[in-house]
Structure formats: structure tokens, C-alpha cells
Amino acid sequence: MTEIDQTRKGELEFPRARAQIEAELESFMSGGQAGGMAEVPALSFEKGETRFAFPVNTISKEQTFDALNLIKDNIENIRVHTFEPGYLVFQDLGPSLYSNRQNPMEGIKFKFVSISSSHRIEIVRKGNLTQDELQACINIFRLFHPREGEAVDPARQLAELGVSVYQRAQDDQDHDQDAAGSGADDGQSGSQEQAGDSGAAPTAGFTRKHGFAGYKKTKQEVLESVILPLKHPEVFTNVARMTRGVETGVLPRAVLFEGPPGVGKTSMARIIAVETGIPMVYVPVENILSKFYGESAQNLGRIFDVAAAYEKVILFLDEIDSLAGSREGGLFEATRRVLSVLLRKIDGFDTRDGILTIGATNRTQDLDGALLSRFDTIIRFPLPNASERAGIFRRYARHLETGDLEQLARGSEGLSGRAIQDVCEYAERRWARTIIAGGGDLNASPPPAEHYLEITGEKSKKLENLENDDF
Ligand SMILES: Nc1ncnc2c1ncn2[C@@H]1O[C@H](COP(=O)(O)OP(=O)(O)O)[C@@H](O)[C@H]1O
Ligand SMILES: [Mg+2]
Known part of the structure; x- marks a missing residue:
């Protein structure tokens, strides 16, 4: 039963409309949607008005344009009702611009609402939806919730x-x-x-x-x-x-x-x-x-x-x-x-x-x-100071004693964290080579501090040369 008495072509009683929407969107409702369905769309009929609303992740210009295209598939005479940042409303003007069968103020409205970072779409209609309007609702919902496979993965x-x-x-x-x-x-x-x-x-x-x-x-x-x-x-x-x-x-x-x-x-x-x-x-x-x-x-x-x-x-x-x-x-x-x-x-x-x-x-x-x-x-992000250099050496050579770390820190002025990491990794590689050359004892000790000191010295010298080249 509807609260308005003019019946329009193809008009659906609310329970039927709801059953159809539920059937169409079943995969979304049952949560079987991999794309992540945040909330089930709400279809309601209150105070003589049908309302279909759901939150969306974003509303881009392209999406509203695509939505308009979809609406036009089912509803012929659409006008822009409101065109403001964060609030765009399209409204149906009725089947014919010259017929008086429908009050133009009562046509279905498609609202695209963005308030700061929250976005939602609301479709409202005085009285019941027609079959065409219902289809437009479903299409728009689909547009904003692409199915798996066609989902756009950013x-x-x-x-x-x-x-x-x-x-x-x-x-x-x-x-x-x-x-x-x-x-x-x-x-x-x-x-x-x-x-x-x-x-x-x-x-x-x-x-x-x-x-x-x-x-x-x-x-x-x-x-x-x-x-x-x-x-x-x-x-x-x-x-x-x-x-x-x-x-x-x-x-x-x-x-x-x-x-x-x-x-x-x-x-x-x-x-x-x-x-x-x-x-x-x-x-x-x-x-x-x-x-x-x-x-x-x-x-x-x-x-x-x-x-x-x-x-x-x-x-x-x-x-x-x-x-x-x-x-x-x-x-x-x-x-x-x-x-x-x-x-x-x-x-x-x-x-x-x-x-x-x-x-x-x-x-x-x-x-x-x-x-x-x-x-x-x-x-x-400045170059690391001495105690920071010691800390970075510790990250990459945790077996070293504090005294050794301090000595390495003193010898590595001007080196960045990455340079220190490079030194440590190089020391490991060179040490591994030594172990292999000596017969490959897997239980051999980790590289000694002198090893790191030597490589740090080489690296610092390289850095100096680089700097001199610059001038
Ligand atoms: N303070 C630090 N502690 C540990 N590792 C560091 C530190 N600073 C730099 N590194 C290491 O140096 C490498 C290069 O750092 P990165 O973030 O790429 O530097 P940037 O972007 O400033 O050039 C990274 O692998 C990082 O782990
Ligand atoms: Mg970088």
C-alpha cells in the first residue's frame, strides 16, 4: 500500500522492491564479497518516502559522471538539482517535460554526499520506486562496489x-x-x-x-x-x-x-x-x-x-x-x-x-x-654523531664489545648509516671468504673488531677522496 494515490507505471510495493534489491545484491549482503563490503545498504520506507543509502570509500568526479551515465540508462529526464562541493544531487524531472503527471519536485533524487573524509550515496523517492528506478539504484550500488575480478585494486x-x-x-x-x-x-x-x-x-x-x-x-x-x-x-x-x-x-x-x-x-x-x-x-x-x-x-x-x-x-x-x-x-x-x-x-x-x-x-x-x-x-636528518654511529655499528655487529664500538665510532666520522651498514656487510662477506679459504668451519668465530676497523678506515678514505673530487 502506498501513501500517494497516483500510481506510476511500473511502481513496486516496498516489500517487493526490497526483495528484489536483496536478491540482486545477495553476494554483498551475505558478506561473500571479497572487495570488502563495509555496510549493508539500507533500504527503508518511512513517512511516505523510499530511501536507499550506503557509505562508499570515495566519490570521484569520474564516478559521479559514470553514475550519471548509468542513471540515464533508466531515467530519461535528469536535472542537476544541487551542484556544490561535496554535495551533488541529480533529480528525475518525470517521464515527459511537458506532461504534468508528476510534480517535478517529487522525482527521485540521487545524492552524492562527501563530508570531510566520509562519503555516502543516498537515493530518495517520494512514494515507491518504479522498476526503472530500482534498477538505477542497483546499478549505482554496483558501480561503487565492483565485483571481484572487475575490482579496481589501487x-x-x-x-x-x-x-x-x-x-x-x-x-x-x-x-x-x-x-x-x-x-x-x-x-x-x-x-x-x-x-x-x-x-x-x-x-x-x-x-x-x-x-x-x-x-x-x-x-x-x-x-x-x-x-x-x-x-x-x-x-x-x-x-x-x-x-x-x-x-x-x-x-x-x-x-x-x-x-x-x-x-x-x-x-x-x-x-x-x-x-x-x-x-x-x-x-x-x-x-x-x-x-x-x-x-x-x-x-x-x-x-x-x-x-x-x-x-x-x-x-x-x-x-x-x-x-x-x-x-x-x-x-x-x-x-x-x-x-x-x-x-x-x-x-x-x-x-x-x-x-x-x-x-x-x-x-x-x-x-x-x-x-x-x-x-x-x-x-x-643529520649525519649520525659519534654515539649514534656506535649505535648503528651495534645494530649490524652485535657481537662487538662496547670499547670496540666506540673506537669504530671515532674512526667513522662523516659516514652515514647506510655507509656503516655497507661497512658491516662488507666485513661479513670478506670474513666468510676467509673462512671458506681456510677450509670452511661453520663454527668459526664472527669477524673480529680489527676487521671492521680496517674496512671502516678504507671507507672513510674513499669518502675523503670523493669529497676532494668534488672540488
Ligand atoms: N640510524 C640508523 N640506524 C640503522 N640503520 C640505518 C640508520 N640510518 C640509515 N640506516 C640504514 O641505511 C640504509 C639507507 O637508509 P635510507 O633510509 O635509504 O637513507 P636515505 O633515504 O636517507 O638515503 C638503510 O638500509 C638503513 O637501514
Ligand atoms: Mg632514500
């Missing part, structure tokens, strides 16, 4: 664009929950991070499992300005509301990691992805520039668009130095185009919560001013 699309995605495995998340329950930072990290780490609190969140020695100040900055705001945005928002009466503007939008090569900028970005559980889209800017020569700008734009399919995402632009001007003559035309796309996209991303852009560079001073100004926080 990680795969990104891979085609030369970009990989780091995502914390479910196992790790469970593990993390346990760790949090038992009291945050593991006790061992204190002993591992003796390079000035006395209290546990400031660097809580960085544990031994990350394998990142020293850098107390850098870690603290990363924790305060990146990890905690991403993990607990509501706390930061609340504080801002109390202090300034604003809801937004406290969460980081774009953070720049600056420091010489090999000091852990890339590693830190991965740690952030692990710690926050937010997927990190890793964009090696230099590769994008060389791989897609001529189409780099377009592809970079695509990368941002695809990444936007994630509800929360960290976009890591590694080695943005490749976008820096050369000392003599500014930028190439292609590079300039890439830069302008990048600026535009970072700005666009800015408007959405749950998205963080991290850039890494070792030539901050040469970066384009407009690009630099997009970053609201700059975090420095």
Missing part, C-alpha cells in the same frame, strides 16, 4: 605506474595491539638506543624492531608531528577546538625530510607506514621522471588520483631533488610540467583529511620555492 594500478605500496600486514597489526596493551615501547630498546635515550616516553613508538639507531630528536619530531596525529587525529582536533575554536588545521599535510644520502629518510617513511597502519604509496620521483619521459607529468597526476582511492594514505615522494633546478640553468621544460602537476595535486590533496604527503630531499636549498612552501613541517 595497488595494482599503482604498480603499473611504477609505484609500490607498503601496507602493514594484518598479522603485524594484531601484534601491534598486543604490544600496545603490554605497555608501548619494548624494554630492550632502552639498552639498544643508549645514544642519549634515557627516558622511554619521548621516543615511545620507536622500538628495536624498527632497527633505527640513535636520532632521538628526529624520532621525537616524527612521532609528534606525523605518527601521533595520524594515529589519534581526534585528540589533536579536540585540543585545537579547545584552544582556538577551530576543527581543522592541526593535522600535518605535507612534511619534508631533509638530510644527506643514507641517513634513514626512506627507512623512516616505511616505519611511519608500519606504525600507523596507513598504506604508503612510494613514489620514486627520479624514476617517474626518467621512466615516463614526456609523460611524467600525466603519470604523476594519475598516481595521485589512484592513491586517492585509499581512505587514508601516505604519499611518499622520495628524492624530490630531481625536481630541483640545476645550478646553472633552471629547469627543463618536462621537469617544469611535472613540478606544476605536483604543486596542484599536493594542494588538491590538502583538502582531504587522512592524506599525508611526505617528501624527502638532500638538496633543500635548491628546491623550487613554491614546492618548498607546500611543506608545513621540515624534519632534519
